[in-house]
Amino acid sequence: MENGFRGYHPFVLFFYYVCVGVLAMYFNHPLFLLVACLVLIGVNSTHDKGKALKKWIPMLIGMSTIIILVNPFLNSRGTTIFFYFRGKQVTLEATMYGIVMALSLVIILLMFISFNLILNGNKFLFVFSKFLPKTAFLTMLVIRFVPLLKRRFDEINDVQRIRGMTIASGTIRERAKSAMVMLQILLTWSLEEAIETADSMKARGYGIGKRSPYVPYKMDKRDKGWLLTLMLLFSVCIAGGIFGYGKIIIYPELGTLQFYLFDWVMLVCMTLLMSFPLLVEGREQVKWKFSM
Amino acid sequence: MARSRSYLTVVSIIILVLLVVSIAFFKYNAYLLVSFVIIGCIMLPFFARFEIREIAVREIVLLAMLAAIAAVSRVPFAGLPSVQPTSFVIIMVGLVFGAESGFIVGAVAAVVSNIFLGQGPWTPWQMYAWGMMGMSAGLLRNTWWMGKIWGKCLFGFLWGYLFGWFMNIWMIVSNLENFTWDLFVGIYVASIYFDLAHGLSNVFFLVVFGASWIKILQRFKKKYGLLDAVI
Structure with a gap:
């Protein structure tokens, strides 16, 4: 029997990854993405002490640096001009977009690194x-x-x-x-x-009736509890996003990066949602160390 | 038949709902997300078709084996970009066993080989591109030029480019907000040599292995009467 985060029902795990993936592409406020990125690095390091993550770090850093550096030169949309490079304008908006895009991609790749470790093989199927x-x-x-x-x-x-x-x-x-x-x-x-x-x-009788799979996973109380919590947090995030919280306007002119009250609420919700594995693992650690 | 019709109706309603939802929710810039929703929806009917089709045990195991061969053959070539016999195997399956088998083998081979080479946001796109490769091979198998060796080679060569172009669309669609024609041209120019390598390796495999593989697969098909009634 697997324990900790891995011990949860595959549906709960799958739903968690869907939420993380969707939110990483949904929000585009740099602070949201930065927090998500840090949380997912934490999540990855609880799985296998960051072994899988280490292999990917050079690629992740390289890719995001390239995107951030190259995007402003390839793309000249936007109104706030830094300077001209070979007759093309280099804009604040394109730089910001590069940063947002790089962070978003890094989060998705981090999510897949974790996904490959947790939901592999049988659970995925x-x-x-x-x-x-x-x-x-x-x-x-x-x-x-x-x-x-x-x-x-x-x-x-x-x-x-x-x-x-x-x-x-x-x-x-x-x-x-x-x-x-x-x-x-x-x-x-x-x-x-x-x-x-x-x-x-x-x-041996394949195809005679309905195929009956051997199901080694049972949805118990804690699975349902977490599934409900995740759903609730996810809907709050999506609903907030519809009203523009957690998002910024990039083109044609960079909007404000200012945080309103609801932005903080969104941020807390998203962080809670994404740190589901951290909370689970942390709770087990506390139990292991401090319970009699 | 009635069952399949209701299934397809449900699928098309789901697609419509998802597209409307994606327009309503993601008006800011979640293009990557929308692109996933759309690619998922495009593939759904093909899988639905496979799910509702009556298929014999032998056929399902045969398809699994062919997909496994296609997936495995990609792994030793992982170091060489774009050069792999997977496309060749998928084209062969499409030619001999038909369009539906071609699609399923292509899509499943993409998923399974990515279990070894790493899943990522590109998986659904590869599934679709390879699935379509098998499917088009199956649909065109009865044309007169597909019977000729040069016809198959042309087909394989063109698919080298089509596959690359399709994967380029993924990059573009996923950040449409950022779209400029410079970026578009840049991505397509950058992929020319990779696509050429893919196309040429397809031609190489088709010329060297093509005839004997078709013979082997056709013998199996005839001997056991497999996947005969399928288009």
Whole structure:
């Protein structure tokens, strides 16, 4: 049994990621995005002490720097002009847009890093098997076949090597030829095996009635509680966004960055929503350390 | 039939509602979000069609195996941008097993290979682009020029560009607020060589493997009578 954030029902987890993704693209006030970014970095570091995050950091920093630096030069929309570069205007608005866009993309990528760690494999498919059962089943089969194909390919490779055909040496023509032979062996072998798999599925009664999945996840009280909380916070955020809170006007002229009372309310709601994993993990830590 | 009709009606209503909602809610600048909603809606009917179709066990496993081959073949080529046999496998499936199979194999191969190479905001777009590649191969398979080797090569080469252009649209649509024609041209110019590599690798695979793969797949189709009635 997985604990902490991972232990929650896949629907709750999926809904959390949907909320984060939507809000990252919905709000465009730099402060909102900055807070979201920091929260998600925190979330990522609770998953695996930031191991997966570390691999991505150079790319994230590189990408956002490029967007922020390049956007004002590529784009000359806006009215507040900094200076002219090769006859084109470099504007405050385009710079601001670059910053907003970079932050938004970074948040989405951070979300996907976390998503790949938490909602991988079975859980992901479990979520989709409710909406698209056949497609999810097909995807499940494909995921199972991938390691199988790899093993078969290694086996074919070994046999062919002993026969003197290898992809590791020889002229390009020879290599291409042996690679082609190996791929064809893999294809025919796997297709024959696929038919056998299908027949054995049929023999065990596949397709007789409704497929009954093994569901190792149960929606219990805390899942429902969190789902409701998330929904509530999400609707508050969306509703606030409709009235323009948490958003700024960039083009044609940069609007005010000032915070009103409701902007703070929105910010608190969004932060609470996004720090759902942090709250859960934090609570467990506190319980572990301080309870008798 | 009645069931499929009601399903499609529901789907089209959902699409309409979602589009109206997206216009009403995201009037500021959530173009990336809207682009996801739209791409999801565009794909929904294809998946709905697959869900309601009566399909034999053998066929489903066969499709899974083909999608697995397409997905796996992308992984060793991950270091080379745009060069991968995935497109080739998808075109082959479309040619032999028809448009619907082509779409499903293309879309599923995109999801599964991204499980290994990393999911991201680009996944739905890749699903759609590869799905369409398989689908168009299936729809055009009975034309006279598709029977010729040069016809297939032309098709593969063009799809190298179409695929790249479609993925470029993702970049543009996702920040439409920022749109200028300079940006548009810049993105398309930057992708020319990648698309060329994709197109040429498609042609290479089609010339070298094409005939024998079609033979193998067709033999399976005939031997077990698979996916015959499908368009």
